[in-house]
Amino acid sequence: MSNLDKDKATRDAEATVPAQQTTTAEPNAATAEPNAATAGSKTPTATAQTGGNGAAPGADPAVDPRLLVREQGFAGYLGEFKRKIRGGELGAVPVVCGLIIIWGIFEFTTGRFLDPNNLSNISQYIVGPGLISVGIVFVLLLGEIDLSVGSVAGVTAAISSVLAIKQGVNEGLAVLLGLLAAAAIGAVHGFFFAKIGVPAFVVTLAGMLGWQGLQLHVLGDTLSLNNLSDGVVHTLNNYYFEDIAVAYGLAAVGAAGILLTALRERARRKAVDLPHRQMPEIVLRTGVLSAVLFAAAWVYNQYKGLPLGITIFVGIVVLASYVLRRTNYGRQVFAVGGGIEAARRAGINVAWIRISVFTTSGFLAGLGGLFVASQSGVADSTLGGGNTLPLVIAAAVIGGTSLFGGRGTPWSALLGILVIQSIITGLYMNGSSSQAMQYMITGAVLLGAVVLDSVSRRTQKSSGRA
Numbered sequence: 427m428s429n430l431d432k433d434k435a436t437r438d439a440e441a442t443v444p445a446q447q448t449t450t451a452e453p454n455a456a457t458a459e460p461n462a463a464t465a466g467s468k469t470p471t472a473t474a475q476t477g478g479n480g481a482a483p484g485a486d487p488a489v490d491p492r493l494l495v496r497e498q499g500f501a502g503y504l505g506e507f508k509r510k511i512r513g514g515e516l517g518a519v520p521v522v523c524g525l526i527i528i529w530g531i532f533e534f535t536t537g538r539f540l541d542p543n544n545l546s547n548i549s550q551y552i553v554g555p556g557l558i559s560v561g562i563v564f565v566l567l568l569g570e571i572d573l574s575v576g577s578v579a580g581v582t583a584a585i586s587s588v589l590a591i592k593q594g595v596n597e598g599l600a601v602l603l604g605l606l607a608a609a610a611i612g613a614v615h616g617f618f619f620a621k622i623g624v625p626a627f628v629v630t631l632a633g634m635l636g637w638q639g640l641q642l643h644v645l646g647d648t649l650s651l652n653n654l655s656d657g658v659v660h661t662l663n664n665y666y667f668e669d670i671a672v673a674y675g676l677a678a679v680g681a682a683g684i685l686l687t688a689l690r691e692r693a694r695r696k697a698v699d700l701p702h703r704q705m706p707e708i709v710l711r712t713g714v715l716s717a718v719l720f721a722a723a724w725v726y727n728q729y730k731g732l733p734l735g736i737t738i739f740v741g742i743v744v745l746a747s748y749v750l751r752r753t754n755y756g757r758q759v760f761a762v763g764g765g766i767e768a769a770r771r772a773g774i775n776v777a778w779i780r781i782s783v784f785t786t787s788g789f790l791a792g793l794g795g796l797f798v799a800s801q802s803g804v805a806d807s808t809l810g811g812g813n814t815l816p817l818v819i820a821a822a823v824i825g826g827t828s829l830f831g832g833r834g835t836p837w838s839a840l841l842g843i844l845v846i847q848s849i850i851t852g853l854y855m856n857g858s859s860s861q862a863m864q865y866m867i868t869g870a871v872l873l874g875a876v877v878l879d880s881v882s883r884r885t886q887k888s889s890g891r892a
Contacts, residue, residue, distance in 0.1 A: 518826050520878060521841045524871075528845065532852030539852060542728035548851055550663060552843045553735040554579075554797035555814065559821040559839035560746055561790030564783045566822055567750075567763045569831025570626040572787045574615065574633035575818060579795025580810030581641040582608040586659065586796065587651040587805035588644050597658045605792050611637060612788020616781035626784075634815075642807055650806035653799065662738075663800035666731040673723035673732040681716035688712065735797060739840070742790075746836035759783060763831035794818075813865070820872040821846055829876060845871065 532539040558575050565572045586604035590597040615633055618624045645651065653660040667673065688708045695702040703711075726732045750756035761769040762779045770776050798814075799805045823829060824845055825838030849871070850864050 518837065518841060521825055521838075521845060521875075525841065525845055525848065528848050528852065532848070532855065536852070536855045539855060542725045544851065544855075545725050546729040546733065548844070548847050549736040550733055550801065551851070552840075552847045553663065553739045554794045554801060555818050555821065555847075556739055556839055556843040557742065557794035557797060558791045558814070559794075559818040559825075559843055560743060560836050561787035561794075562818055562822045563827050563834050563836055563839050564746075564759070564790075565626075565787050566827045566829060567759055567831060567834050568780065568783055569763050569829075570619070570780075571630065571819070572615070572784065572791075573627065573630040573815060574611070574637060575787060575791040575794075576810035576814040577634045577637035577641065578608050578611050578788050578791040578810070579798060579814065580807075581611075581637045581644065581795075582792030583659075583795045583799040583805040583809050584641045584644040584651075587653070587799070588646075590654060590657070590659075591651050597654055601658050601796065604796070605789060608792025608795075609785050609789040612785040612791070613781055615788065616784030619784065620777040620780035638811070641810070645805070645807055650804050652804050659796055659800050659805075660803075661734065661800070662797050663733075663735045665734040667734070667737075668731040670727040670731070673726050674720065676732065676737070677716070677719040677723040680719045681712065684715050685712045735800075742793075743836045743840050750835065755779075755782075760832060763833075813861075817846060817868070818843075820868060820875075824871055824875040826875075 529540065538544060558579060561575060562572060582604040585607055586597075586600045589595040589600035589603060593600075595603075611633065615626070615629050618629045619626045642649070685708070688703060688711065692702045692708065723732070750759060758769070758774045758779050761772065761774055762776055766776055769779075795810055798809055802809070818839075821842030822834070822839050823842065825834075825840070825842030827834030827838040827842075846868055849867055853863055853867070
């Protein structure tokens with residue numbers, strides 16, 4: 427081949443390469459469009475390739491239909507609800523329906539289950555175990571377990587009571603020191619798990635035994651201390667806001683908060699041209715939730731008034747839910763629970779998240795232990811033992827928190843413990859106060875919740891949504 431022919435072949439090859447690269451890049455740009463649409467934003471690369479509108483020039487932009495649900499109004503939400511049911515994304519629907527059925531059955535059999543005094547008493551009984559269960563939700567979101575919460579609850583109550591009664595420390599300060607000890611215990615568990623690499627099951631199992639021993643040691647020979655009359659611990663579960671304006675006022679504040687939050691989110695999403703809730707939906711949603719709040723306030727005011735315990739419990743659930751859903755920290759907790767390696771590669775400090783979660787679990791276990799002591803009237807060697815651990819774990823799972831990590835909400839703890847306590851109270855009112863029957867029914871409900879969770883996950887995987 428002559429030099430002239432070689433030069434011509436070289437120029438032909440150079441002209442061919444850019445054409446091949448351009449052809450190869452087109453599928454990548456097309457692939458990027460759905461991803462950008464799904465995320466609700468456009469990447470700079472995709473924008474440059476598609477002329478700034480997320481689609482190729484002259485073509486309609488690719489939009490994920492799920493992003494249009496809110497703009498389609500009630501019809502869109504009905505279709506979304508059907509899609510979630512088919513995909514196994516059941517949320518709180520099963521537990522709410524189950525709770526309604528349980529209440530209906532016991533009201534039919536007793537005729538007084540839904541009396542205001544009974545409902546108020548149930549709401550008092552759930553506070554202590556419910557707070558412990560909220561901490562369990564945080565741990566379950568990581569796909570781990572904390573077996574020490576019962577012992578931590580017991581040792582917290584023991585430390586606070588001994589300091590206040592035997593040592594003469596101011597009771598408020600004694601309670602604070604007990605809660606700090608509970609948080610420190612949780613941090614120790616998290617350290618051994620996150621930094622040393624000891625499995626959480628082993629660490630917290632050792633803690634369950636060790637802190638129970640410390641509880642007995644702190645109490646000493648008495649093994650039981652009565653709460654100070656009209657003291658801080660006594661007040662936690664025995665104080666009622668008798669003025670009806672308090673219950674109705676908090677209901678009004680809650681309703682206003684729901685409305686303002688919805689309007690703020692709508693304005694924020696509308697400002698950046700994202701799908702948002704329509705006003706009729708916001709009005710209906712706020713109306714339904716407000717009706718529930720005011721109905722609860724009416725029930726409490728028919729008895730002794732709004733209990734301090736349930737006010738604190740719901741407030742902590744709301745705060746925990748906000749932290750998990752609306753903050754970077756909460757998103758990091760879900761990310762670690764969804765996949766440790768992926769979270770680490772995303773720049774998340776996995777060790778810190780794990781330690782902080784177990785610290786939260788310890789603190790809430792200690793707070794729950796104080797409420798249990800307030801309800802029983804004593805801090806003794808049995809507090810936190812018996813069926814406390816299985817009940818608080820069952821409450822979180824029955825409420826909808828997954829044992830496999832990555833899915834759950836603090837509201838799960840409230841709903842789950844409400845189901846369990848409703849079963850216990852209803853059986854007692856029907857004359858079946860034996861623990862054998864309570865354990866069997868609670869165990870059956872727990873098994874059903876876990877089976878439902880497993881089937882739901884399998885359905886999501888088969889539909890490509892896991």
